[in-house]
Amino acid sequence: MTTMSHSSLTILLLCLCYVSFSEALNGGFTVEIIHRDSPKSPLYRPTQTQFQRFSNAVRSSIHRANRFNQSFLSSNTVGSTLAADLGNYIMSYSVGTPEFKLFGIVDTGSDIIWLQCLPCKICYNQTTPIFNPSKSKTYKTLPCSSTSCKSVTYNTCSSPQGKSCEYSISYEDGTYSEGDLSLETLSLGSTNGSSVHFPATVIGCGRNNSFVSEELSSGIVGLGSGPVSLISQLSSSIDAKFSYCFAAKDDKPSKLSFGDAAVVSGSGTVSTPIGFHDQETHYYLTLEAMSVGNNRIEFRNSSSGSTGEGNIMIDSGTTLSLVPGYVYSKLESAVAAEVKLKRAKDPLKQLSLCYEGKFDEVHAPVITAHFRGDADVKLSVENSFIDAGDGIVCFAFLASETLSIFGNISQKNLLVGYDLHKKTVSFKPTDCSKQ
Numbered sequence: 001m002t003t004m005s006h007s008s009l010t011i012l013l014l015c016l017c018y019v020s021f022s023e024a025l026n027g028g029f030t031v032e033i034i035h036r037d038s039p040k041s042p043l044y045r046p047t048q049t050q051f052q053r054f055s056n057a058v059r060s061s062i063h064r065a066n067r068f069n070q071s072f073l074s075s076n077t078v079g080s081t082l083a084a085d086l087g088n089y090i091m092s093y094s095v096g097t098p099e100f101k102l103f104g105i106v107d108t109g110s111d112i113i114w115l116q117c118l119p120c121k122i123c124y125n126q127t128t129p130i131f132n133p134s135k136s137k138t139y140k141t142l143p144c145s146s147t148s149c150k151s152v153t154y155n156t157c158s159s160p161q162g163k164s165c166e167y168s169i170s171y172e173d174g175t176y177s178e179g180d181l182s183l184e185t186l187s188l189g190s191t192n193g194s195s196v197h198f199p200a201t202v203i204g205c206g207r208n209n210s211f212v213s214e215e216l217s218s219g220i221v222g223l224g225s226g227p228v229s230l231i232s233q234l235s236s237s238i239d240a241k242f243s244y245c246f247a248a249k250d251d252k253p254s255k256l257s258f259g260d261a262a263v264v265s266g267s268g269t270v271s272t273p274i275g276f277h278d279q280e281t282h283y284y285l286t287l288e289a290m291s292v293g294n295n296r297i298e299f300r301n302s303s304s305g306s307t308g309e310g311n312i313m314i315d316s317g318t319t320l321s322l323v324p325g326y327v328y329s330k331l332e333s334a335v336a337a338e339v340k341l342k343r344a345k346d347p348l349k350q351l352s353l354c355y356e357g358k359f360d361e362v363h364a365p366v367i368t369a370h371f372r373g374d375a376d377v378k379l380s381v382e383n384s385f386i387d388a389g390d391g392i393v394c395f396a397f398l399a400s401e402t403l404s405i406f407g408n409i410s411q412k413n414l415l416v417g418y419d420l421h422k423k424t425v426s427f428k429p430t431d432c433s434k435q
């Protein structure tokens with residue numbers, strides 16, 4: 001009797017804890033991601049005020065736009081000029097055999113998974129212990145001659161003969177990581193309790209690292225489209241599909257799904273073609289117009305003569321949304337005409353439409369983003385305003401002359417699914433804290 005239940009428990013535990021990955025992937029899988037400002041986050045800074053969070057969000061959006069603007073202009077250097085100001089989400093994952101648990105910053109704008117490794121020449125203090133590859137049975141460095149090494153532009157191999165592959169990535173804010181491009185088993189904890197394993201995943205084992213803004217994490221988990229990003233490496237097992245859903249409140253966990261679990265369908269779902277993605281990491285959609293109530297503001301600029309294909313980047317790591325100046329000014333006046341609260345000065349002098357009042361007092365009209373293919377995405381107050389602290393709320397859009405971005409505020413409470421085979425992004429209104 002005792003033996004029986006004991007052995008079935010063992011089997012059950014084996015099933016729960018070690019699902020081989022082809023098996024586990026039939027139905028896809030979902031992992032929880034934690035907002036960095038959630039009290040559950042290992043990177044939580046309880047001393048930050050709402051104003052400090054707001055000012056970080058605004059500053060990093062502008063910084064990020066500049067970074068992409070530059071990489072956009074010289075797109076052949078994207079891989080090596082990634083900048084920080086990374087995503088706001090943290091993913092728990094494990095590397096190695098036995099599994100070693102880490103917290104990485106999730107970033108759709110990065111295309112590598114890197115983590116600090118022992119022994120390091122220079123490491124910052126992360127909250128969890130640092131991974132020691134010599135204690136893992138599945139760790140292997142890659143030679144310069146390997147396909148993976150050659151596929152990344154930021155390897156530092158000078159003579160491809162024999163030497164092991166070293167990488168060096170630096171970010172505009174001074175963050176950098178240098179180390180060994182390696183193969184290791186990566187494990188993700190599914191929300192259903194299973195662990196999903198990906199043997200021989202290419203990771204950057206960082207021996208010399210500095211992380212300016214997120215110094216408590218173990219590194220970055222890149223969801224971009226470059227050859228060694230998490231998404232590209234999982235691609236065949238996840239059928240090139242992933243989705244995310246950002247909860248409106250930072251203290252609620254959000255979800256990141258892969259494979260069939262990332263199919264967005266059902267009532268309210270709209271899909272739009274991916275205009276293009278640049279060589280490395282970023283996805284661009286086509287935004288035809290935006291409406292404030294019934295007031296439609298066209299994006300198409302006849303004087304430029306272009307079709308507007310791929311005119312806006314969708315990005316989970318930029319807080320605000322950025323639109324061209326001529327769109328922004330019309331958008332702002334349409335919103336200003338409807339919101340009845342008392343105007344306030346933007347404490348940062350970066351956003352031009354701010355009000356005195358609380359979030360739930362802003363009775364703004366629904367703003368609709370009209371993406372190509374009749375994909376209308378309705379933006380609620382939560383999707384278009386930001387809490388600036390001290391009783392001030394601001395319209396969360398910025399004017400930007402060269403690059404438009406559909407940022408993370410605009411994507412709250414939307415299930416956002418990428419299907420890289422069909423080359424579409426789908427949106428479905430969803431209470432992300434409940435799904």
Ligand SMILES: *[C@@H]1O[C@H](CO)[C@@H](O)[C@H](O)[C@H]1NC(C)=O
Nearest residue numbers: 023024025027028029192194
């Ligand atoms: C968890 O999900 C995976 C993938 O869909 C599935 O293979 C596995 O059986 C599930 N495990 C449990 C305990 O439900």
Ligand SMILES: *[C@@H]1O[C@H](CO)[C@@H](O)[C@H](O)[C@H]1NC(C)=O
Nearest residue numbers: 065066069070400401402403
């Ligand atoms: C992008 O770069 C151009 C030229 O360097 C600059 O004039 C413009 O202000 C930049 N745009 C943004 C959004 O930073």
Ligand SMILES: *[C@@H]1O[C@H](CO)[C@@H](O)[C@H](O)[C@H]1NC(C)=O
Nearest residue numbers: 122123124125126210211215
């Ligand atoms: C890292 O932590 C150690 C021990 O807590 C401390 O002595 C050291 O100054 C810290 N280093 C940095 C760069 O914060």
Ligand SMILES: *[C@@H]1O[C@H](CO)[C@@H](O)[C@H](O)[C@H]1NC(C)=O
Nearest residue numbers: 121122168170176178208209
């Ligand atoms: C660490 O990397 C930085 C940035 O590339 C470099 O300047 C520095 O010399 C490196 N330090 C060591 C000890 O390798």
Ligand SMILES: *[C@@H]1O[C@H](CO)[C@@H](O)[C@H](O)[C@H]1NC(C)=O
Nearest residue numbers: 300301302303304324326327
């Ligand atoms: C087209 O764009 C230019 C600058 O990019 C702007 O000055 C002009 O107002 C725009 N035209 C329309 C019709 O919005």
Ligand SMILES: CC(=O)N[C@H]1CO[C@H](CO)[C@@H](O)[C@@H]1O
Nearest residue numbers: 057088246250319408409412
């Ligand atoms: C929905 C979402 O993720 N919003 C976040 C975007 O980034 C800022 C800056 O870190 C956060 O404060 C938001 O919560």
